[in-house]
Amino acid sequence: MPTLLVKNSVCLVTMDDRQRDVAGGGLFIRDGFIEQVGPTGELPQTADEVLDLSGHLLLPGLVNTHHHFYQTLTRAVPAVQDANLFNWLKTLYPIWARLTPADIFISTQTALAELALSGCTTASDHLYLFPNGSRLDDEIAAAKETGLRIHASRGSMSLGESQGGLPPDSVVDTEAKILADSQRLIETYHDPHPGAFVQIVLAPCSPFSVTGELMKQSAALARQYGVHLHTHLAETEDEEQFCLQKFGYRPVPYMQSVDWLGQDVWFAHAVYVSNEEVKAFAGHGCGVAHCPTSNMRLASGIAPVKEYLAAGVKVGLGVDGSASNDGSHMLAEARQAMLVARAKEGLTGFSLSNDPSRKLMTAREALRLATRGGADVLGRTDIGSLEPGKCADFFALDLNRLDYAGALHDPVAAALFCQPGRADYTVVGGKFVVRESRLVTLDERKLVEQHNKAAKRLLNGLPVA
Numbered sequence: 434m435p436t437l438l439v440k441n442s443v444c445l446v447t448m449d450d451r452q453r454d455v456a457g458g459g460l461f462i463r464d465g466f467i468e469q470v471g472p473t474g475e476l477p478q479t480a481d482e483v484l485d486l487s488g489h490l491l492l493p494g495l496v497n498t499h500h501h502f503y504q505t506l507t508r509a510v511p512a513v514q515d516a517n518l519f520n521w522l523k524t525l526y527p528i529w530a531r532l533t534p535a536d537i538f539i540s541t542q543t544a545l546a547e548l549a550l551s552g553c554t555t556a557s558d559h560l561y562l563f564p565n566g567s568r569l570d571d572e573i574a575a576a577k578e579t580g581l582r583i584h585a586s587r588g589s590m591s592l593g594e595s596q597g598g599l600p601p602d603s604v605v606d607t608e609a610k611i612l613a614d615s616q617r618l619i620e621t622y623h624d625p626h627p628g629a630f631v632q633i634v635l636a637p638c639s640p641f642s643v644t645g646e647l648m649k650q651s652a653a654l655a656r657q658y659g660v661h662l663h664t665h666l667a668e669t670e671d672e673e674q675f676c677l678q679k680f681g682y683r684p685v686p687y688m689q690s691v692d693w694l695g696q697d698v699w700f701a702h703a704v705y706v707s708n709e710e711v712k713a714f715a716g717h718g719c720g721v722a723h724c725p726t727s728n729m730r731l732a733s734g735i736a737p738v739k740e741y742l743a744a745g746v747k748v749g750l751g752v753d754g755s756a757s758n759d760g761s762h763m764l765a766e767a768r769q770a771m772l773v774a775r776a777k778e779g780l781t782g783f784s785l786s787n788d789p790s791r792k793l794m795t796a797r798e799a800l801r802l803a804t805r806g807g808a809d810v811l812g813r814t815d816i817g818s819l820e821p822g823k824c825a826d827f828f829a830l831d832l833n834r835l836d837y838a839g840a841l842h843d844p845v846a847a848a849l850f851c852q853p854g855r856a857d858y859t860v861v862g863g864k865f866v867v868r869e870s871r872l873v874t875l876d877e878r879k880l881v882e883q884h885n886k887a888a889k890r891l892l893n894g895l896p897v898a
């Protein structure tokens with residue numbers, strides 16, 4: 434039962450229900466879980482390992498609720514730098530059709546390395562194409578080496594172009610194959626216990642790439658095993674038009690028609706929703722993965738986060754796939770969420786309003802979305818805050834960095850308002866993944882070299898070496 438004592442932080446942010454911050458706080462960790470939280474003087478004085486965080490801010494590990502790790506291979510692709518969602522997808526599908534198992538492996542490690550260096554300790558990924566023998570197993574094996582927790586979503590596409598869907602027929606699968614593989618993955622990997630490092634999620638890709646029948650069958654299978662459901666929804670206006678024309682419903686009522694409103698479901702984006710649909714999410718307990726950078730990058734729009742939170746909808750943050758961000762920095766995503774929420778207020782007359790009830794999203798609210806919000810969305814009660822009994826997942830920022838100079842009146846707000854860089858320490862389940870801003874579990878230089886080689890081959894359409 435190894436122990437870790439973390440001590441002397443400038444401030445420990447618990448993110449507990451009382452939103453307590455502990456000056457001079459620390460943690461006593463045993464066997465991957467937090468045993469004690471409090472001022473350093475009240476903690477045991479020795480442990481198998483001691484981390485002195487003098488001069489550092491100590492925060493709960495960030496939780497990323499939406500990503501496509503493989504897209505780190507297709508960032509900033511010239512042909513789609515300025516495209517909208519549907520054109521972006523149609524151009525990228527044929528490139529992604531060349532992905533191999535080795536590409537899935539290397540891109541998973543790249544994305545998780547970036548996430549870890551940005552303070553993230555748990556990430557959900559959505560892998561929805563499996564060309565050339567690729568499997569979700571490739572991602573899970575790669576993630577295991579990094580030391581982060583993952584919610585690996587078994588994505589799928591079954592509605593090809595010939596049936597009125599968006600993706601080419603070459604990247605869609607039969608429903609029988611998708612469901613059999615989903616069941617195999619749940620039975621092989623899903624861990625429902627506290628402290629789980631791998632959970633499986635069933636995630637048909639979107640209304641425009643999957644049949645209603647597969648949506649229904651996936652929901653039934655997920656509920657049989659108690660795993661969560663995830664998909665893209667209401668991301669853009671052309672998706673809304675597609676749903677109206679193809680199914681006769683707006684996206685949210687369409688989801689209701691295929692048994693997809695429930696507390697075991699979370700949707701990525703959910704930008705185009707009516708007030709009634711916000712209420713429906715709240716009433717059914719659905720979660721939302723808010724992906725502000727991606728929504729700005731593809732000019733999709735701005736999700737109504739304020740309305741979601743007011744209605745009691747669970748909201749987490751997602752960096753989204755790296756072809757539409759084009760990065761995996763979770764703390765930067767929290768900052769982006771705070772800033773775009775403010776931009777939205779500006780668009781509706783904030784500067785002219787003297788209404789004191791109109792509030793801007795605060796730094797702490799943005800941080801809460803990135804921690805507790807994400808944990809709620811993923812259905813985890815063992816992560817997202819620093820409290821006794823929870824997983825020992827945290828990160829620390831050196832406040833003496835140039836980035837924070839002049840902002841130490843409020844170190845917690847500084848983490849969000851100032852330009853985020855690398856986390857100094859990231860620890861998952863009591864184990865170091867980042868130490869002094871360097872990856873512990875991976876060789877960064879080698880990873881970048883292999884990744885760039887794979888990206889070049891993928892873009893140029895060369896055969897696998």
Ligand SMILES: [Zn+2]
Pocket residue numbers: 499500501559665701753754
């Ligand atoms: Zn996505």
